[in-house]
Amino acid sequence: MSDKDISQAVISRLPRYFRYLGDLKERGVERISSQELSDIMKVTASQIRQDFNNFGGFGQQGYGYNVNYLYDEIGKILGLDKTHSLVIIGAGHLGQAIAGYTNFTRRGFVFKGAFDKNPALFGTRIRDVEVRPVDEVVDFIRQNNIEIAVLTIPKEQAVPMSQKLIDSGIKAIWNFAHVDLDVPDNIQVENVHLSDSLMKLSYNIDRYEKTLKS
Amino acid sequence: MSDKDISQAVISRLPRYFRYLGDLKERGVERISSQELSDIMKVTASQIRQDFNNFGGFGQQGYGYNVNYLYDEIGKILGLDKTHSLVIIGAGHLGQAIAGYTNFTRRGFVFKGAFDKNPALFGTRIRDVEVRPVDEVVDFIRQNNIEIAVLTIPKEQAVPMSQKLIDSGIKAIWNFAHVDLDVPDNIQVENVHLSDSLMKLSYNIDRYEKTLKS
Numbered sequence: 001m002s003d004k005d006i007s008q009a010v011i012s013r014l015p016r017y018f019r020y021l022g023d024l025k026e027r028g029v030e031r032i033s034s035q036e037l038s039d040i041m042k043v044t045a046s047q048i049r050q051d052f053n054n055f056g057g058f059g060q061q062g063y064g065y066n067v068n069y070l071y072d073e074i075g076k077i078l079g080l081d082k083t084h085s086l087v088i089i090g091a092g093h094l095g096q097a098i099a100g101y102t103n104f105t106r107r108g109f110v111f112k113g114a115f116d117k118n119p120a121l122f123g124t125r126i127r128d129v130e131v132r133p134v135d136e137v138v139d140f141i142r143q144n145n146i147e148i149a150v151l152t153i154p155k156e157q158a159v160p161m162s163q164k165l166i167d168s169g170i171k172a173i174w175n176f177a178h179v180d181l182d183v184p185d186n187i188q189v190e191n192v193h194l195s196d197s198l199m200k201l202s203y204n205i206d207r208y209e210k211t212l213k214s
Numbered sequence: 215m216s217d218k219d220i221s222q223a224v225i226s227r228l229p230r231y232f233r234y235l236g237d238l239k240e241r242g243v244e245r246i247s248s249q250e251l252s253d254i255m256k257v258t259a260s261q262i263r264q265d266f267n268n269f270g271g272f273g274q275q276g277y278g279y280n281v282n283y284l285y286d287e288i289g290k291i292l293g294l295d296k297t298h299s300l301v302i303i304g305a306g307h308l309g310q311a312i313a314g315y316t317n318f319t320r321r322g323f324v325f326k327g328a329f330d331k332n333p334a335l336f337g338t339r340i341r342d343v344e345v346r347p348v349d350e351v352v353d354f355i356r357q358n359n360i361e362i363a364v365l366t367i368p369k370e371q372a373v374p375m376s377q378k379l380i381d382s383g384i385k386a387i388w389n390f391a392h393v394d395l396d397v398p399d400n401i402q403v404e405n406v407h408l409s410d411s412l413m414k415l416s417y418n419i420d421r422y423e424k425t426l427k428s
Contacts, residue, residue, distance in 0.1 A: 011417055015410035019392065042394075078413045079420040093314060097307035103392065103409060109416075147419060171419050174412060178233065178317065180256075188418040190411050195317060196229035197404050198388060199292045202323075203225055204402040205361060205385050206293040 006054050013051055014074055016041070021071040033064035080107050086174075087113035087141065089161060090152035091121050091131045094176060098150055099126045109148070113140050117157075134161075141168040148172045155179035220268050227265055228288055230255070235285040247278035294321050300388075301327035301355065303375060304366035305335050305345045308390060312364055313340045323362070327354050331371075348375075355382040362386045369393035 020041055024032060034052075038045035052058050055077060058070050075081060088095040091114045098104070099111050114126045115134040124131050132140070141149065149170050151158050158177030165173065165187070172188040175181055178195055234255055238246060248266075252259035266272050269291060272284050289295060302309040305328045312318070313325050328340045329348040338345050346354070355363065363384050365372050372391030379387065379401070386402040389395055392409055 008414075011414055012410075014417065015407070015413040016394075018413065019407075019410070077417065079416040080413065082420075084416055084419070093307045093311035097311055098408070100307060101408070104412060107409070107413070109412060148415065171422070172415050174415055180230075186422065188415055188422060190415040190418070192406065192408065192411055193229070193233075194312070194315070194406065195321070196226075196233070197406050198318060198323060199229040199232065199294065199321070200225055201362065201386050201388055201402055201404040202293040202298055203228065203291065204404070205298070206296075208385070208400065208402060 010051050010054055013043075014078055017048075017051070018071065018074045018078060018080075021067055021074065024067050025071050029067050031064045032067055036064070083108040083110050084147045085110050085112045085144065086148035086150055087111075087115065087137065087146050088126075088150045088152060089115045089134060089137055090150075090157075090176075091116040091118075091124075091126060092152060095150070095152040096126050098152065099129070112144055112146060113137070115140075138164055138168045141165070141170050146170060148174055150174045150176070152176045224265050224268055227257075228292055231262075231265070232285065232288045232292060232294075235281055235288065238281050239285050243281050245278045246281055250278070297322040297324050298361045299324050299326045299358065300362035300364055301325075301329065301351065301360050302340075302364045302366060303329045303348060303351055304364075304371075304390075305330040305332075305338075305340060306366060309364070309366040310340050312366065313343070326358055326360060327351070329354075352378055352382045355379070355384050360384060362388055364388045364390070366390045 020037070034045040034048045037048055041048075049057070055073070058065055058073055086109055088099050088111065095114065099114060105111065111127065111129060114129050114131045115137045116122070116131050117134045119133070121131045122133055137149075140146065147170070149165055149172070151161060151173060153161060155177045158175065158179055158181065162173060162181040162183055166183055170187060172190070173181060173183065175189055175191045176194070178193055180191065181189055183189060234251070248259040248262045251262055255262075263271070269287070272279055272287055300323055302313050302325065309328065313328060319325065325341065325343060328343050328345045329351045330336070330345050331348045333347070335345045336347055351363075354360065361384070363379055363386070365375060365387060367375060369391045372389065372393055372395065376387060376395040376397055380397055384401060386404070387395060387397065389403055389405045390408070392407055394405065395403055397403060
């Protein structure tokens, strides 16, 4: 089966498998059955087998999956065997938080540049990287073959910025602005809409209280 | 139809409707048909009608939905007509970013306390709120009827913290730690796993490049 046929729903579950397998690996577990994985991840064993079958099944034998192998294979599928360079556009707290995640670096996401429109920040450093004027970001992306632009700017700035990025050669936008971006198919977009998540939480609080009263 | 029967998939889409309706409202649009909403949101009109039918349909007439009414109704469903108090556990950049979102305040999420285990931060302020020792968080939640705990701490600390929160009376955990939490049904959990999102982006970059080569 070609990658093209695999649904985004399956893809969305892969990082979670990767995370649990990483934990198992750290704990020195060498083999795990789909049933055991099912128990700790709280998804059905049949879901796990179905998901893995999209990638050839990862060779489960009678006594389960080889944890190291499975971890590596899923990592490769997720593109984590390569490095990806990224720039952060918006050097506020959120941008600084993201730049500071050593976990991302460990997974091959290399933080190469930080940009802001606030002159007071120019020349300050986030980790080892100097904050530059946002006007320079397109040239920087071109000159340094940057793959991912992280947008941690307000929504009013995010839409025009995404339009400027279209011709920069950027491959992907990780969008934290509270707006959906309209870019061509050659640019991958992943949104993290924090407000949406918080509203869902608020809904579920309400719903639970209603079930108590009913 | 009772709220209990509405799927989390539908709920997940409500904040996005709310966001688009808010934008329309700001632009002074008074009425919108499901087809127009479909065009700007890039979901089918039939999906929109199906989603809205879960809540009685919001009275679409021949010429469409009343934007203000629809915005208010969806806001109420999401619990945004009430205020929700929250504390932030982990006063690093991410915690500070979240505390600083005026948008959240505007939607009724009121930031009441910040906690950290780093003594150097005790007494410093995030907006008007003083950072306190994390050991005080359970008492603070009890005394101030806090509804939501935002976990912006590393995963190793998040699991024991979630266990401490269970008896605090907290209603919900907004979890940014890179781990799934195991709490009883009376505590709602919403996860924001940033690494998972970034890995999905990395997968989609790879996949797109493969389609170019094939």
